[in-house]
Amino acid sequence: MPKHVVPRALRAAGFTTRVLVPVLVVAACAASYRAGVSHASHMPPQSLPSSTAAAAAAGFRTGSIGPWGQLELLHVEIEPPPALILNLKGDDAPLWSFPGYTPDRVLRLLQQEGVTPAVLASLPSDAWLTSPDGVALRVPLQFLLGLSSQAREAIYAVLAQARENFSYHEPLIIEQAHLDERLRTSGLSVDIQQTFRRLLYHSRGELVFADYSPMLAWLRDDAARLRFSAMVVRKDTLLVRLRIAPTFDLDGIVRYWDAGHRGEPMRPLLEALARLPGGADINIAYLLPAFASRHIFTYPDPSRPSDMMGDCFWSALNFFNDTPDGRFHDFEVIRQTLDREYRPVEGPAQFGDLVVLFAERDRMPVHAAVYLADGVVFTKTGGVLVQPWIFMEQAEMERHYTYWSGPLITRVLRRLP
Numbered sequence: 001m002p003k004h005v006v007p008r009a010l011r012a013a014g015f016t017t018r019v020l021v022p023v024l025v026v027a028a029c030a031a032s033y034r035a036g037v038s039h040a041s042h043m044p045p046q047s048l049p050s051s052t053a054a055a056a057a058a059g060f061r062t063g064s065i066g067p068w069g070q071l072e073l074l075h076v077e078i079e080p081p082p083a084l085i086l087n088l089k090g091d092d093a094p095l096w097s098f099p100g101y102t103p104d105r106v107l108r109l110l111q112q113e114g115v116t117p118a119v120l121a122s123l124p125s126d127a128w129l130t131s132p133d134g135v136a137l138r139v140p141l142q143f144l145l146g147l148s149s150q151a152r153e154a155i156y157a158v159l160a161q162a163r164e165n166f167s168y169h170e171p172l173i174i175e176q177a178h179l180d181e182r183l184r185t186s187g188l189s190v191d192i193q194q195t196f197r198r199l200l201y202h203s204r205g206e207l208v209f210a211d212y213s214p215m216l217a218w219l220r221d222d223a224a225r226l227r228f229s230a231m232v233v234r235k236d237t238l239l240v241r242l243r244i245a246p247t248f249d250l251d252g253i254v255r256y257w258d259a260g261h262r263g264e265p266m267r268p269l270l271e272a273l274a275r276l277p278g279g280a281d282i283n284i285a286y287l288l289p290a291f292a293s294r295h296i297f298t299y300p301d302p303s304r305p306s307d308m309m310g311d312c313f314w315s316a317l318n319f320f321n322d323t324p325d326g327r328f329h330d331f332e333v334i335r336q337t338l339d340r341e342y343r344p345v346e347g348p349a350q351f352g353d354l355v356v357l358f359a360e361r362d363r364m365p366v367h368a369a370v371y372l373a374d375g376v377v378f379t380k381t382g383g384v385l386v387q388p389w390i391f392m393e394q395a396e397m398e399r400h401y402t403y404w405s406g407p408l409i410t411r412v413l414r415r416l417p
Contacts, residue, residue: 077235119146256350
C-alpha cells in the first residue's frame with residue numbers, strides 16, 4: 001500500500017505503517033452514518049447522507065441468500081472533512097531517482113520512450129543530479145504532462161522499482177469504474193479534471209495516480225488544492241443492509257450474526273422485521289458488536305490516541321472488544337495473538353472470522369479484516385487519520401493488496417473457544 005509522507009506520530013507501529021493517500025493530516029473526525037430500518041426494501045432518502053441519497057435511488061445490488069439472510073449492497077465514496085486535510089503547496093519539480101544509473105542510461109531510457117531531444121533540452125540546467133549511487137532528475141509538471149500514455153507507463157514502471165520514488169513505487173489506485181462519477185461530484189473545474197486524467201496511467205492492470213505533489217503545485221490556489229485533495233482521498237466503500245423475509249430461516253440468521261456469543265440481542269428486532277408483510281431491510285451496523293458499530297464509516301478521533309493510530313490489525317483484533325485493547329498496536333503482540341488464539345479454517349468463512357493476507361514472498365502478514373457475510377468484510381486501510389473504517393468486498397481487498405504486495409496467501413482464522 002502506498003507509503004506516502006505522513007507524520008511519524010500518526011503512523012501505526014510495525015509492518016502496518018502504510019497509508020493510501022499522499023497527504024499530511026491534522027486533527028478532526030467525521031460523524032458516523034447510521035441508517036435505520038427500511039420496510040419493503042426501501043430506505044428513505046432522508047435517512048442517508050445527502051451525498052448518497054441520489055445513489056440510493058438507483059437501487060442496491062442484491063447478494064446471495066445464505067445462512068446470514070440476504071445482503072443488499074450500494075457502492076458509495078466517503079471523504080474526510082476539510083479539517084482533516086492539511087493544505088500542502090506541493091512540489092512543482094519532483095525528483096525522479098534512478099539508483100545505479102548513469103546520465104547516459106537515463107537519457108537512453110527517456111529517448112527510447114519517445115521523449116524528444118527538444119523536450120530534454122528544455123529541462124533546467126540544474127535538473128540533473130549525479131552521485132556515486134546513481135542519477136536523480138527534477139522534472140517540472142509540464143514535462144510530466146507532455147509524456148504520452150505509453151511513455152508514462154514505461155518510465156513510471158522503471159521509477160517504481162526504486163523505493164526512493166515512493167509515490168511511483170506504491171501509487172494510489174483509482175477505481176476506473178467510478179472515476180467519472182468521482183470527478184463529476186468533485187467540485188473541480190473542467191481543466192483540473194482534464195489535467196488529473198492526463199496524469200493517470202495503467203500499471204499491472206490497475207489505473208493509478210502518482211503525481212500528487214506536482215499536481216498540488218500546479219493548482220496554486222488553496223481552495224482548489226483542498227478540493228482536489230478531498231477528491232483524491234475519497235474511499236470506496238459499501239452501504240450494506242440485511243434483507244429479512246418471512247420465508248427466511250430466522251433462527252439460523254440469528255445464530256449466524258451471534259457468532260460473538262453476545263446473547264442474541266438482535267433477535268427481537270429481526271423477529272419484528274420478519275413479521276412485516278414482505279419483510280424489511282436493516283442496516284447491518286445494528287447487528288455488529290459495539291466497536292465495529294461505533295467505528296464504521298468514521299475517521300479516527302484525534303482525542304483518542306489509540307483510535308488515531310488504529311490500523312487494520314488493531315481494528316480486526318478489537319472487533320468483539322467493547323474497549324479496544326491498545327496492545328494490538330504492537331506487532332509482536334499481534335503475531336503471538338494470531339498464533340496462540342486463532343486456528344486456520346478450511347471451510348467457508350463465517351461472521352467474525354479474521355481474513356489475513358500474507359505476502360507470498362516472505363509469509364509476512366500485510367493486512368487483516370473481519371469477515372461479515374457474502375464476501376463482505378469490515379476493515380481499515382492504514383493507520384492514519386484520513387483512512388476510515390469501511391465495508392469492502394474481500395475480492396476487491398485482495399486485488400488491491402496483490403498490487404501493492406505481490407502474490408498473496410489468504411488465510412481465514414477463527415478464534416479458539
